[in-house]
Amino acid sequence: MQEAHSRDWWRATVANWQASGQTAAAFATGLGVNPKSLPWWQGKFRRETLMARRPTQRFVEVQVPQATPTPIPQPAPPGPATQAQWFVAHVGAVRFDVPIGTC
DSSP states (O other), X not given: OOOOOOHHHHHHHHHHHHHHTOOHHHHHHHHTSXXXXXXXXXXXXXXXXXXXXXXXXXXXXXXXXXXXXXXXXOOOOOOSSOOOOEEEEEETTEEEEEETTOO
C-alpha cells in the first residue's frame, strides 16, 4: 500500500518534476508514485492559484438618483365631430391609451 503524502510534499514534488524536464511517468517511477498523480496535483495547485487571484467582490453597488416621475399625458377626449375609439390597458401603474386602428 502506498503511503499518503502531505500537500507540501506534493507541492515540492510537482515543482521538482517541472524543473526536471522529465515526463510524469519517468519522474513518478523514480518516486514510486502513480504517474497520473503529478499532473493531477499540478492542476489542483494551478486552480488554487487562479482562484486566489480572483477579486473577492464581484458586484459593485450602483446608486440611481431618485427621479421624479414624469406625468403621462392623457389623450384629449374626442370632440363631438369625431368619435375616436380608444383601447385602454392598465399594466401595473402604467396606463396605455391607444386609438383603435393604430398600427
